Each structure stands twice: as structure tokens, then as C-alpha cells.
Amino acid sequence: MLPHPPPQSPSVGRSTPIMAHGSLAWCLSALLGILLTPSLGLEPPRISFPLESPERPLPLFSRPDIKNTTTMLLSDDDSTLFVGAQDAVLSLDVSQPDVITMKTKMEWKPTPDDLYMCTTKGKKETTDCPNFVRVLQPINATHLYACGTFAYNPHDTYMDTDTLTMAKVPRKYNDARGRCPFNPYQRNTAISVDGELFTATTNDFLGKISMVSRHLSKDGRPDVSQDTSVTLNEPTFVSSASDTSERKVYFFFSEVGNEYSFLDEFKVARVAQVCKDDIGGERILQKRWTSFAKAELLCQPPKELPFNIIQDMFILAPSEGYPTQETIFYGIFTSQWSVASGQSAVCAFRLGDIKDVFAGNYKIFQNHQWSPRKSSNLGKCGLDNAPDTTLMAVKESFLASGSVRPMGSVPVLNSPDQRYSRIAALRTKAANGQDYTILFLLSESGFLHKAVLLNKDTHIIEEIQVFRQPQLVKNILLSTSKGVLYVGTSEGVTQVPVSQCPSYKSCAQCVLARDPLCGWDPASGHCASVSAIPANARQDVDHGNVMKECQGSLTAKPLPVEVYVQLNEVVRLNCSTSSNLATLSWKSAKGSTLPHNLFFHPRDESLVFMATPDTFGIYYCISVERGYEETAAIYTVRQSVSPRAIDTPAVQIRITTNIQRTTETKDQMTTMMEIPSDIEEKLDLINFGEDPVINTDVATNNKTPDTQSTTENLEDKTPDTNSSTEKPEDMTPDPQSSSEKPEDIVNHNEPLTAKSYQSELVAVSFLLAVCVCVLVLGGLYGWRLLGRYKLGPWDTAEGGYKEEKDPLECEPPLGSNKVSPPSIKEAE
Template sequence: MALPTLGLDPGSILGLLLIQLLLLLPPEATTTMTMTGTGGQEPIPRVKYHIGDARRALSFFHQEGLQDFDILLLSGDGDTLYVGAREAILALDIRDPGVLRLRNMIHWPASNQKKSECAFKMRSNETQCFNFIRVLVSFNATHLYACGTFAFSPACTFIELQDSNLLPISEDKVVEGKGQSPFDPAHKHTAVLVDGTLYSGTMNNFLGNEPILLRTLGPQPVLKTDTFLRWLRYDASFVAAIPSTQVVYFFFEETAIEFDFFEKLHTSRVARVCKDDVGGEKLLQKKWTTFLKAQLLCAQPGQLPFNVIRHAVLLPADPPAVARVYAVFTSQWQVGGTRSSAVCAFSLRDFEQVFKGKYKELNKETSRWTTYRGPTITPRPGSCSMGPPSDKALTFMKDHFLMDEQVVGTPVLVKSGVEYTQLAVETAQGLEGREHLVMYLGTASGALHKAVVSEDNGAHLVEEIQLLPGQEPVRNLHLDASQGAVFVGSSAGVWRIPRANCSVYESCVDCILARDPHCAWDPQTQVCRFLSAPNLSSWKQDMERGNPGWACANGTRGRSYRPQSRPQIIKEVLAVPNSILELPCPHLSALASYHWSHRPATIQETSTTVYNGSLLLMPRDGIGGLYQCVATENGFSYPVVSYWVDSQDQPLALDPELTGIPRERVKVPLTRVNGGAALADQRSYWPHFLAVTVLLALVLSGALIVLLASPLGALRARGKVQGCETLPTRKKDPLSSREQHLQPHKEARTSARNVDADNNHLGPEVA
């Protein structure tokens, strides 16, 4: 691109030079006239928020001296959130949508004796030897049941409630919690209370190599898995427990035992135990007699499976048999140096069919797991039936606890570069009457994603909220539909996040393109509102297509919905000679592409460039007029912002087509390049200019060094060769030897004169 200089003063030339140098910056800093926001088919968050962003109202609770707010429990009336933290349990009043208030708090620290024993066993007295609350469930209307690590000596207790307040814990009510809470706070665990009975999955010893499924409390006998039979691998890691009609499902991850072609292959499992299991009379006494497990498979066709499960939740349905389980998976293998995640859906019917299918058995001769093809035993081993099973069935169960078939899930969301850790799901009914799956996903980097899954168009990410700095993970999620909020537990505190942010969409176009089933456009009030009822016929929403041209076709006064159409408001900007104007373009969506247009003529590339989305404009003849930043998303184009640039020396006549449009005089960032007073809110581009100048100087210096390196190398080689031919090979004293070493360098310096401009050696006569 040539730099025109005719008719320009030195200041204008310097300004144009600055624009030319900005074009040399890397693509991260400077873009072309068209800025694309999307790439590829993978969903990306349409809008991103950070902590402190006024567009996304959040509530945060923290308590000085407390940390590790890991366990969340909602009260039956929905007014109180109980939180299990490190050595404390809190009751938070959540009735006020904007504030989380502390109702009361009780401390439950580990005893000094237990802390001393913990430190003696080579555990950290600063990070591990505390009582981390790991189980917090509602036992009945008047009591909670809680368990903690208790400095690597798990303990449990009942906590009495009085008007939703927590009463202090008596030491005589604390009992051993082995098998209900892990020893190590870093170990994963799960627990669920069903009909007054607690089902837990955790590590059962100090070393953390003895996983166990345990049933305690309630009227039924205590049962656990048999450690000697190795039903669970030593590294089993439990992530969820989900009750069903007759059984309880446990979801966990462990190294595979049935695959011998891959060392330490991780696999995701679902285990099943029957609620009416009473254990064996002679065999498997006080042990599960209905324990079965199967492999969970979450994979895309032709791709490596997502073999590490992180969390699982149940989405209830009517009838219960058609309910679905949604689980978050990551991969053992990193593709391209980054981890990826997937959410898969499983049907409870598929679970039932797999657990009614064939078994696997270990061939002791070949040490391989094969399909069991022996005779059928009646009643079926592992089935849920009243009364203790026969000894024959129990003998069979000892070795046939692994199912032959896999439970195959359907991927509903796949995202690379993100490691999801927590999941909460719900359904939302749109204006068209269809149910849409809404997922809230916590990440290992402290962010929260809101995803919507449609039947026809797959999944899309509505927003991303960065809650925590750095690599602090989201530790727990709890969705409260009655409060319309998602509660997030972290190491520092508890967040309350409204599940929808409709008010941020200031126009019908934005509201429709967001494709949030919780939001719809109200034409009467010209506001994007929370959809409280699906029968509002006058409201606008298009979840399937996201087409504002159709949904906003009835004369809304929001941002224009016709491509390249008449602006709704024009921002007037006064161009100052010998200056550079910056016209900002707000990026409302990461899914849109942006470009600038100019009326009445096209944009002159010699006087403009795009820097970080803003148009940098060098005022000159013919540069005035209407400038619009146009966004294109989902095949629909609309102006994001419109500027009318006018010159104080030569005012431009008003375009008749723009008559009647409201105008607003604004001051944009301005850089003066040749004296004079700048605007009050100017922003200097001299740091950018100096940085570009330094970079340009380094590039030119590097090129000059490369050009000079070749002739200098040839001269040194010629000098060394000449020195070897003239120096005699005789022994000298040290002083003479020094002169011998200096002689070739001297010849090399003098021989440099014997080279012409084309790097050709000249004879002595020519030299």
C-alpha cells in the first residue's frame, strides 16, 4: 500500500506513517477490515463476563478465616443454604436475591490430639490436618447429618436445627465416620441419603487404596463391598450417587481390568446395588450380594473416547423410567496439548438393559476377561428380590460382577480446551412450547458456562462467567429452580448467579440472537425479559433458527434488524486536522464477524486501519460522512454503532436519508500528531508508535546483520587461508606465538578492502 505524500503537511505524513506501521503489528493486535469472531463448528461462548462486570450482577459470600466452601445443601423450604467448609458449617439466608446473608455458623474443628497424630503420620499441618466437611445431608426436618475428614480420622455427627439455625455440636455425639468420609481431603467421594439410609462411596483407609461402597443409617443392616474380592480397583474415584426406584447407581472412574492391551487404561464405570439387599447368610455376610458394575462409554464416532468421568446428575422425568443421566467426561489423552470435555446423556432404561445382560468372567488359564456362556442360574444373580440369595448364586456373584456390554451415551456437547468439573441441568420451555435442555458447567479454571441443547441444532454456549482467578476450579454446583439461581462453591466462598441475564440484551436483535430459552423480547416495553410463562403470544423468541429478521419484523425500536439499514441513533464526531480519530466498535457477540462501512464513498485504505476492532481514521478530504460498524451473525447483518464524522474546517452537508434520526455529540479517543491542543479525553498512541518503531528498527538491524554476515564470513575464511600459507611452521617463544595468532586477523582486516560491491575478490592491481 503506497503512502501518498503529495499535498500533506509533515504532521499528516507522520499520522499516515503511524497507520502504516500499525498494519505491521501481529494479528493479535491488528485485524483487517473484516474481523471474524468464530472459527470452526465447535461451540464457543457468545458473551463473556469477568468479575466486576456491571453487565452481570452476582452475589458473593465469604467469611474471614474460613475457606474450602465445598459442600452445598438446600433446605426443604428453599430459604436457607447450608454450606460445609473447612472446620465449620454455615447457614446462609438466600431469600434476598441480591445478597447472601449469614444466618449462623458452628465450628467443628478436629481435636488437637487428632491433628498431632495426623502430623506424626507425615501429613501437612498447614493444608491437610483439619476437618474438611465432606458429607452434609438432610436427615429429617430437625436434623442434618454431617461427616468430615477430621485430620485423617473420619468422623460423623447429627446436627440439630432450630428455626433453620444450626445448634452447636456436642463431642459425645461425634462417632467414627470411616467409610462415609474420605481420610484425605483430596480424594473424591460421594454420598446420598435415600429414605433415611446413607449410601456412600469413598476410600476406607489412611493410605487411600481401599475403595468402598457402604450403606449405613436406617433400619437395614450395614453392608459394604468385599475388599478381598477386588470388586473395585485400588484407585477407584467416586463422583456421584443417584438413586432410582429399586437401586442406587454409583458413578466412578478406575483403571480397567478387562483390557490387557493398554497399561493403566482409565475407564468410567457405573455400579449398581439394590436397596433391599440384606447380605448373605453364610457367604458374603454383611457384604453386598447385588453389586454389579459396567463400563460407561462416551465417545464421538471415529474419535478416542472420553474415558474419565468427572460428575453426573439425574434429570427427573415422568415416568421415571425415561429419566436421563447427564455426565461430564474428560479424556486421558491430551490432543494438541490441551484437554477436552464432553457431556453425554444416558438413559436409565439402558442401565437396566445392560445389568440384565450377559456377564464377563476371568479365564484363569489365559488371564483374560471373556463373555460368560455357561448355564443360566435362577433366580438371576445380582437381581433385586426379597430374601437372601442361594449359596450357588452368591458363589457365582463373587467372580461375575462385571457386565459384558457397555452403557453407551449420546454426546450432547463436546468442547476442547476446557476441563469441565461440575454439572447442573434443567429443562426450560420456550415460546414455541418445546423443552430445551439447559446445562450449567463449572470448569477447572474457575469459569461457569451456560449451554443450551436443542433437538435440531445441537448445543450452543450462551455465556461464560469467569468467577475465580487463575486455575482455581469450581468445586460444587447447586441449581435452585425456585430461587432462579445457581450456587457455586469454591475455595474462597459461595457465589449466587441468576440463571438468566436477559436485561443485557438491549435490542430485539440481541435478544433473539442470544437464543436463551429463559429470555424473550417484549415489543410493548422494548425490553428483553425473563420468560416466566410460555403463553405470552406477543413476545418474540426464535430458539431453533435465531433469526431476528423474522422474529423482529413488527417494527421494534431496538437496534436495526434489516441488513445495512437506517441507524437508530448517530454519534457525531468532530474531526480535528492533523490528528487520528479512534471510532470504537463494541463487540456484542463472540459469534459475529464485524466490518466497517462508509457512506457516501468507500473507506480509503490509505487513511484508515482497524486496530483492536476500532477504526483509526486520519482526517483528510473526502474522509467525512457516515461510518458504521456492522456485525454479521447467523447470516444476519445489523449495524452495531454509527458515527457521523464532520470536519471543523469543511462541514459536510447532511445526508437527506439520515434526516430525523436522533444524534448525539460524542468525544472519541484522539491522538494529535502535529502540535495543537488535544481533546480532554484523548488517548495517546505514541507508546504504540514507539513500540512499532523499535520493532521496525530491530527488524532492519537483523536484516542488515544477515546481509553483512555473508561477506564478512568469506573475508575471514580468505584471511585464515592466506595466513596458513605465509606463516612458517617453526617454534617460537610466547611473544612470537602471540604475534603469529594476531597476524591472520590483521590480514583479514586489510583484505576487506579487496572486495567490490558485488562481493567479488579483486586482484592487487585493482585494489
Template sequence: MKSVTGLFVVSVLLCSTISSWSATSYGANISRLGPADFSGVNNFSTFLLDRVSGMLYLGAQDAVIAVDTANLSKRKMIEWSVPEEKRKSCVAKGKTEDDCKNYVRLLEFLGDGHIYACGTFAFDPQCAFINISSFTLETHEDGSIKMETGKGKCPFEPSQHYTAVMAGGILYTAATSNFLGTMYDISRATGIEQERIRTEQSINWLSDPEFVSSAFIQEDEKNNPNGEDDKIYFFFTEVAKEYDLYTKVKVPRVARVCKSDVGGMKTLQRRWTTFLKAQLVCEDRASGQRFNVLTDVFTVQHQPGDPSSTHFYGIFTSQWEREELSAVCVYSLEEITKVMNGPFKELKKTCENWINPEPIPTPRPGQCLNSALKEQGFESSLKLPDKVLTFVRDHPLMENSVVAAPLMIRNGITYTKLAVTLPMTSSGLKQHMATVLHLGTDRGELHKVAVVGPNANLIEEVPLFSAQEPVNNILLYKDEALVGTPFSLVKLPVVNCSLYSTCEVCARLGCVWRHKEGACAIMTHDKVVEAEDLVRQCNKGEGLCSPPVIEMRVENGQRVLLSCVQVSPRPCHWDHPLHSHTRRHNYDLEVHVTTDSVGTYVCLCDEAGRDQPPCRRAEYQLTLDNPSMGGNVAIAGGRHFLASHIIFFVFGFILGGILLFLIYKRQGGMRGGGHSSSTLEKGRDLLPSTDTPQSPSSASLLSEAVPLTEKRNGTLNGHGHNMHPGGHSGRHIYANSSGLKLQESAVNLAEELDGRERAGPDGEEEGLGDGLSEMEEEFSKMPCLRGAPLAQCEESSI
């Protein structure tokens, strides 16, 4: 036991030294602005970056701040507050003092040297114009600020979900449109008055949505033979109306409108004629778990300059999970377009069957204008027939869903913001092989995940802010990341190969490991090298398949965790004594120490492929400390433990028999009293709320992704985050591709594990068996334990 404790202390000191060195080397490349640097201004909600000048504009509470990204100490501020009388009027309507301020939620370039800025302005949204050259608000001759209404352009309340995008100088928004926050619109908010159109006020179109993101996809003029129109996409979560469940089921959606849409002549006047939406499915096929709440989307072109290569990376969580849980799924524009061109969902039904869908009129409802339509005489949406407009008004939802498997899944983590670095540079050169996900958390951390093919590998965790500051903005600019919270701003390198101290992490990121120097460097050539080849080079260069044997002295009854670092997505297995009591935790092995558990434990991983011998990643030699005394105690304790379990089992079996007899007797009395079987059938349980209709799977860019799952601190043997003043330390660099942190100790007491179940010889949990299943079935039939009855069947037309 003393040797184990000593090893643990040495490991902690070693890991602390590595973390301190990482933080120190990283601190030289980081710039930080905290609350004190902004002179009391806070609640930063939106970023706008001028990529030519490098000036970053921050929308805040009662202010707009300009920061030079080359030197964060250079900054300017515009004050834009609410007059005192208006603020008092807002408070008199029942709002709080804080909410009755002006929160700048929208900043967009107008293209004429001005920025269009909109704020909540004490629950009366207003928009103003910022002169970029002088960085001042435009004013009237009397000195008052030039403002126009911001209704439909900016939310009323600071905390309301909202998104906006500028397309060809015209603003498209998705926001609430009334003071109470009960009406929602996706609209063309600026431009010619007659062309300012919006969604229909119908739950068919928008049902209590939470808007997340939007993107303008402009067609390539040179490679657009069909004359397709430009499109705007909106991502949101809404309450599904297609599922007949008592619980409100949330569903992630993508909606599309066309840039040249101006509404209908009679039907859908001043409304979208091209509004279509589809469900996004982010589902782990192995477990069947769906992530149904969308929280952020990042849009990027996989081939710069080619709009058809656009992909959307989304952060998802689950409505049904109590613990923190996040997943990342990616969807291609091609997949979304295919679904939008597919069948429409028919939601009119009777009590028994779905009614056959209405025939689709010609031209196809909801499609954007193109050369073929214009040749048929439909130069504008105003010329579309009423039957086409009526159909799209009643059928905004598509039948098929856009399906993807998660790139990664994290337990114990809530991701709030996402940005993506692609392997290709803007010039088309291969900078590194990995797509890097930059993920902000609700506790002020930045996580980096390298995606190589279908494999996602957590490579780094950087605590940038305090745990009370969630990351709400991430911008990537000139190989740097600008990360913001409501109170602070940090600038740090996007990829810094020199910080990665192991060959494996270096290879997974796509950097090059220099064996002579023992350092990681940026790849300087454009030759495509597979990640597995680099990993094999690591194994050859560092002898990682021949690790030293770790000797451990353990005591009877003790539970220890043997660590195994998995590098490739291929499986690992353990060789261990035949009658040892073990249990797997990912790739680590928990051992319950008995006299049969002593011996050699070897972790073997198939990293080079099936035809190659496995790589020996770890080897442990377990030896009993004081075997005679400890063994007797363990055996005696085990016998008492077994005897007590047998007694409890017999007692429970007798009690269960008595209870079953009473249940059967009671049911017999009920049947004798005239209760029919139909009465009992009314107690049928509802389907679980997560059992939503499964959509057909479609091919996805990374549809065969291997999920990356782990808890907040990697495995439970990882060290915690230690936030030093200033937030510079606590950086974690991972030594493998599966997201495991640098190990504090080769052995970890299993009391730190969440599960404390008794493990059998084959690593399977022991229990009372299936004998309780019949009792549970009878319990479910008891009136007091039945679920709510099913809803009465009614005709509905959604």
C-alpha cells in the same frame, strides 16, 4: 492499514461498552460472599439445601455455616475443630498441618430435625449431629460433642474423591476405607448393623476408583406393577482391567446396587449380591475421539415425578489429551437398565482365544428383588443359591456399554461442576424450550449452554470468581443458581431473558423477542414453538439476511480473518474470488492477501432449510492499499519463498536417499549375520492406548448431537476476560448459537491463529506430499525408534 486499525479500536470500545452494560445490569441481581465475609473460614466442600426454609448449609474446614438464600447476609456458624493433642498426633504420623484439621465432607438430613455431619477429623473420620432448630452440635451431659466413627462414611483425606447419598434414611457411600487410601468401598454405612454391607475387596469390583457422584432412584409406587426394588447408582472412573495394555487405561463406570440387598448367607456374606457395573462411553463419532475420565454427574428427571424419565448429565475429559478439553454427555436410566439386564463380560482368557462364557444360572445373578422372585420363594438375598452368588461375584462387569455422543465439546476449558435447568417446570408447564446447562470451570467462571434438540449453543460466560477459585458446587433453587468455590459463594438468576440483547440468542434460549421494544422477554404461553421458527422470525424482523457490505483496505502479504456468525446447525459456505488463497476456521475464513485475493467475499448459511434460499450472513469487499508497490514486494517475496522451498526439498530428497541406502545396507548385514525375521517382529509397536474395544452403539436421547467445539475465548478474535475488582465485569453474552463472542472487529489478523501453515487456493494446506511417508516407515523400523515389545501372553482371570 489505518482503516483496519481504526475499525478495530472502535469495535473494542463498542464491545467494552456492551460488556460494561451487561455487568452493570447483571450486578443488580447478584449477591456475593467472599473470604472476608466468612471470617477466615474456607475450604467449603459440600452444599446441603433445605428447599422448604431456603437455608443453605456449607461444610467447611473446622466449621459448618448456615446461610439464608433469601438474604446472604444472614448466616450462622458452628465451630467443629480437632483437639490439639489429636492434631499433633496426626502431624507426627507424617501428615501436614493443614491436612490434620477437620474438613466437613458430608452433610445429610436425617428427617428428625437433625443433620448428619461427617468430617476428616485429622485422618480419623468422625460424624456428629447438628440440631437444626438451634443450629448447635449435639453434646453429652459433660458437654463433649456426641460423635461416632466416620470410617466408611467420610474419606480420611480432604482431597480424596468421595460421594454419598441418603436413601430412605439410610446412608450409602463410596469412599476410601483405610488410612493409607488404598482400599475402597461402596457401602451401606448406616442402619441396622447386620445390614451394613459393602463391596468385595477385589480389583474385579473396584480398581483404583475415583468416585464422582451417586443417585437414589426410588420406584413409583403407583406405576410399579413388577414390584421392582429401589436402586442406588454410583458414578466413578477406575483403571480398566479388561484391556491388556501397559498403560493404565481409565474408564468411566456406572454401578448399581439394590436397596433391599442384605448380602448372601454363605457366599458374599455382608457383601453386595446385586453389585453390577457397566462402562460409560462418551465418544465423538465424527472424529472417533473418546472422553474417558468422568468428573461430575447431574441427575434430573425429564418428566417431574416419573423416575423412569431420569437422565444423567456427565462432564468428561480425556486421559490422553495434553491441552484442556471438556465434553458433556447424557445417559438415560432406560439405557443403563438395558445394559444391566444384558450379557455379562467374561474376562477369563487363554493366550489365543476368549473362553466361552459360563452359563448364566437361574434366577438371574445381580437382579433386584421383585414380585416374580418373591413368588419363587426368594424373599431375601439371603435365600439366593450359592451358584448365583458365585457367578455375580466373578462377573460384576457387563459386556455392553452405555453409549452417548457428546452434547458439546470445548477446547481450552476444564469444566468442574454441572447443573441442568429443564424446559418443564415442576408443574409440567413448558417454561422455555431449551435445556440449559450451567457449567462451572476451574477458573471461577460460569458458562451457560442452551440445548435445543441435538444442538448445543454456548450463550453466556460469566466470570464470577478469581482464576484461582475453581467452581466446586452449583445448586439451582427458585430460578436462581447458588455457585460456590472453596472460598466464596454467589447467587445469581438462572435465566434472565432481559439481558440478551439479540434476537438470535433470545430465540435459542427459548425466550421471546419483542420486535417493537427490541427486547427479550420470558415466554408467557405454553404453545410449543420450534427454535428454527423463532430464528426465521428474527431474520425477518431484523433483516439479518441483508447485512451491510464491509469495505476493507488490505495490504499484500497480510492475512486477515473474515467473520461469519452461524445461527443454525446447518452448514455455511463462502463465495470468494476463484484464485484467492483461503482457509476455513470453523465458519470464519482466513484470507492470504495477494493481487488475486481482492474482490467480494460472501458467507451464505442454509438456515431456512435446503428448499429455501441461503441467508447472507456477511459480505466483505477487499481492496488493495498501494497495490503496485505492495504487489511487487509480495510477488518477489513469494518467488524467493518458493525457490527456497524447492532447494530444501531437493536437499532433503538426496539426504533421504542416502539414509535409506544406509538403512537397507544395515538391514542386509543384520540378515546376513543370522538374525531371523522373528527377532525383528518382536519390535512391533503397541496399539495406541486410546484404541480400546469399541462398544456397540445404542439409541440415545441425543445420540445424533452436534458437538460444539471452540477455544477458551470463543474464536481467537474474541476479547479476553477482564476481571475487575469484585469480579462483576467481564460477562460475555453471545450473539449467535455457535458460541462465538461479540466480535471486536470484522477483521482479525491471522497471526493470532494457532496454525500458521501456508494455504492453497482451495483452502487446503500445502506440504511436502506423501514422499516422506516411505522414509517415516523405514525410520519406524530402526531399533532405536521401535516401541516397547508386547507383553507375554499369560492366562488371567480378572
């Protein structure tokens, strides 16, 4: 693993050449490590469910008058979902499964004057100036607190949880600044602890000044905030959490790291803490945090660049009986470098490790460099009455020297092709009594990935598409008690069940899913939730061993599909499997491997071949996953019956003839004789290749089955297969005999029923032979005539001229009394 870049002086002013060269050397070494290290790709999701898939129905709440439903809050009993939307706050009834209905809607819109003031500042009325509700938190058992951007002029209010009526009317300009952002597209975080509101957001119109504050303070305590001019540097806040055991609040964000010196600004992922009851100092740090401290979060795979930008953080409480130190923070991290722009990683951090870093040494910025400082008061609570020297040290030293490293020192998930943006997690007990953690990861492409963390790797159980268009603002909220995940986007609120066990139809598929929430119930013969199975649930999350868990409950083979085709047609047999991790192969009932010169395997795992007597038969599509083999499809390919078939006695004819066909002879045959139209149609079906063999298998029956096949005719002819001939019973494979070995299955190449054209073929053959003989005799006769008469004028035997004769004049026949004319010899 590459060491993290060593601390350098902050980037205040001009960097020295030594610092710049050292940082550049570290970047080059990291990039070299990336190029020399093979990429360990994460396995794809086992099953994919596109949007509106019937196998994974998702209830959706969407209305044309409601937009940007991204801020969500569940009631204490998880029966009501409060949603902060654009110009409205909603109360949704989610008590019933598979349905979301609206109970109450409170409109909260800017006035026309507010919209006008927003547009005069250069903002767009439709996209920037509406009121986007960005904070929605419970204040007490009966009221909610809400804060919205309100046309770039933040406003807040209290609402009754039952009626959503306002208990407070916004009073003055910028009344809620520091509680929610001006810009609706800037990220912020807020959390309510014992009725007090802790926020981290920007505090000005331009979004340049950020604040970590406490509002609605109780017991007469003043509200406190953080002086961001030194402690924070362009932060982007993503999440917050509270530690009730030590009465602390944690904030997670990314910012520019002043402790590093790079040619470009180097982003750093951070965690910051404040004490819940902090009231500030008496003379120094008045109404400012005396307990504020921040530390770096490291998320870096071995020999790769670090993922230094945090996108989201989820807090997973410890199991029952474990201390709060075992609270786990699961965060999504991305990289600021373009070489890893499409990648993301998930790192897990223990609360105990975070506390250890804040209890350690800190850094102080002196003489243009960061130096370590030891103090027992830094990062502690209860410094409101501390002396000025102590508070001055707290003001100067707020950056912890140590960095928080992830559990196992490496990411729990590293995706080279998915950019995740939101995360949720739950812990569940599997059938074997072991605890597993399941992550729900929302990607920028609109898919929700469900992954289970194993000892050595991560298995992505499924991916579910929840939206198509890219979303600038989105959010997810998990209800563990209801087993439902809510996804809020600009299109509406989608309800995603954390598991859909009945979708696995067999024991093998249930076990291969490796879902800790699902198990096979041998009593009912169904895949169900583990909590609903009384005993003996079949499950193997770590290995997915089907042969071990599904003994006596193996999958039945599918029913065979009959495909009827004509000779010389291209046959395509399709095969698919729900698992993206399974490999498909094809086998024949003849028990031999399929030769590559006859069978073609496209990328879609189908089987393509030419329909010939040798390729008719039964084919099996075999799916193999984690060593388990099952039949995915069975096809029986037969030769279809001619549409001209009539009731004649069954006869099988094999005619073999050799015909040398040329264009010339074909034209001559066409002109010399007239062939009946029905026989001429049959001649077009003869393959006039070199030494062709015509095999005609003819059989008759009364009916022909209705055929369905996905074939392509190379001759662009689609034969009519809807005749009225019944198929023989012995040609239908028995579904119950699918367990037979391939060598025990009969190849059904039976003679087919068709009309006999023996007499026509004999007549045609005879006529062809007569034509050939006439042509041969005519050629010989012409050659004989040319051979008897010389075309040259000089007679070499007599040394003189020879009379030229008309080549068209024939010799007199033998025995003729005709006397040739006397020769005339020229005088010298």
C-alpha cells in the same frame, strides 16, 4: 466411529505380546483417526461477562474467617443453604433474591492434640489437618448428618437443622471411616435415601482402599459394604443417585479397567448399582452386597479417542407424565491422554439403557481371561436367601458384558478448548411449547457456561466468570424452583441466576440470544422471562430469526458521535458489540467501499485512517449476526477549528504553489532574512514535499464546540480544540434520519472559521522569490569569472609559458587606460 477396544484378559501379571500388540494397534488407529479428521470446534459463548461485571451482578457470600465452602445442601423449601466448610458448618439465608446472609455458624474444629497427631504423620497443619466437611445429608425432617476429615481422622455428627447444635458427639478413633475420606482432596459421594446413608469413598489413611457402603440402616438390617479387593480397582467416585421405582442406588466413578490389556493403565468410566434393601448373604457375602454390579460408560466422538475419565454427573428427572426410564444422566468426561488434556465432552445416558445393560450378560474371570456368563440372577435384588451356588456366581460375576452407550451414540457437546469439571441441567418449556435442556458447565478456568441443547448442535448462550484463582475443590448446586445456581469454592458461595433477560435491551438481542428462558414481550417492549409473558412472546431458539420475530420492533440506531480532529492526525474509531458471534464492518456515508490504501482495520475491529479533506465525513459500524444487520455505532469526523480563530468574515482560500525545498536553501533563507515568529510557525506547517498543494478552508463563526476525540498526532502536536466557536447547526446529523440511505446523507465538509493569513503568505512568497533570484544571479556571476581565466600554465597557441595570474584579481573594465606589463621571454 472407531470400535471400542475389544475385551482382553486383565492386566494381572505380565501381558502377552499378542495382547500388547493388539492394544497398541488400536491406539495407533485411534490417533490416526484424530489426525485425519478435521476438528469440529464448538462455537464460543455468545456473550462473556467477566467477574464483577455490572451487567451480570452476582451475589457473593464471603468472610475472611470462613474457607472452603464446597459442600452444599438446600432445605426442602430452598430458602436455606447448608454449607460444609473448613472447621465449620453454616446455615445461609437465601430466601431473598440477590442477597445471601448467614443465619447460624457451628464451629467444628480438631483439638490441638488432633492437629499434633496429624502433623506427626507427615501432614501439613494448615492445608491437610483442618476439618473439611465432606458429607452433608438430611437424615430426617429435623436433623442433618455431617462427616468431616477431622485432621486425617474422620468424624461425623448429627445437627439440628434450625440451630445447628450437635446431637451426637464423636466417640472414638476412626468412628466415621468409610463414610468420608481421610484425605480432604480425595473425591467421594454420599446420598441419603429414606434416612439411610449410602457412601462411596476411601477407607484408609493412605487412600488406597475404597468402599461402597450403607450406613444408618433401618429395620434392624446390618450395614453392608463391598469387598473392593476384586470388584474395584483404584476408583475415583464422583456422584450417586437413587431410583425410587426399583429401590436401587447408582454410583458413578472411574477406575482402571482390568478387562483391557494396555502397556499403560487404561482408565474406564463406570456406573455401579446396589439394591437399597440388600442385607447380604447367609454364609457367602455376609454383610456384603449381593446386588453389586458395574458396567462401562462409553463417551467417544467419531474417529477420536474416547473420553474415559468421568468428572461429574447430574441426574435430570423426566418430564411430567414420562416414566422413570426416561431419567437422563448428563456427565462430563475427560481423557487420560495428553493429546486431549485440555478437552472435555458431555454425554447423556438414559436410565432405561443402564437397566438394560445390567439385565443382560455378565463376564467371569477364568483362566486369566474374561469370559461371558449367562445367569438370570445376576444384578437382581432379593438374593439374601439365595443358595450358595448363586451367591458364588454373583461374587465372581459382577462386570456386565455390555457397555452403556450415550444417547445418539455421540457426545451432546464436545469442547476442544475447555476442560469442564462440574455440571447441572434443567429442562424448560420455550415460548413455542417445545422442551429444551439447558446445561450449566463449570470450567477449570473459572467460567460458568450456559448452553442449550438443540437438535443438531449446541449453542452456548453466555459465559460468566465466577472465580479467578484455580480451585482444587469446587461444587455447584442448582435450585430449579428459585432459578438460581450456587457455586461453592474456597473463596465463598456465589449465587448465579439462571437467566438475566432484562440485560437484552432490544428485540433483536433478545431473539439472537436464543435463550429458552427469555422472550421479547411486544406489549411492554422488554425482554423478560417466558413464564412472565402472558402471550405472544417473541422467540426463536433454533434459528434466531430476528426479521421474523421482531417485525415492528426493530432496533433504533445509536446516536452519532462527533469527532473533531486536525489535519494529518491519525483517527481511530472504535466499535464493539456484546456478541462474540457477530462480525463487524465499516461503511461510509458516501456509499462507497473504504479503500485499503486509506483505511486500516486492526484486529480489534476499529477503523484507523489519516485525517484529510477526503476522509472527513460520516462512518457507520455495522454488526451482522445470523443474517441480521444493525448499526452498532455512528461517527461524524470533522476538521477541528484552529485555536487562534477570531471573528472575521467567512472566506474560503485555495493556495497552490510549487516549492523545491532542500537543506541548503532552507539554511540560506534562514541566514539571509529574518522571518517574524508568527509567520515562521506557519511555515513549519507547510508540507515541503514534491509539488505540494496547500488547501486552506477558512470560515468564521462565534463559537467552537467542545470536542472529544481519540486521535494520535503524527507530528506529536496536540492542538487545542477548546476554543469558543460554535459549530453550525447543519453539521450535526439528525439521529432520526439514521434510516436514510448512505447516498442521501450529505457529507459535511463545510468551510471552517479561521483567521486569514493571505497577506502574510504573499509577503513570504515574495521574499522567497527575491532570495532565489539573488542566489541565482550570484551563481551566474561566479561562473562567469571562472570561465574567463584559465588555470593551466602552458599556452598551447604560442608554444610557451603563459603568465599565471592571481585568480582573485579581476580584469580591468573595458575602456580602461591601464597597460599590462610587458611579457618577459626566457632566453634560450
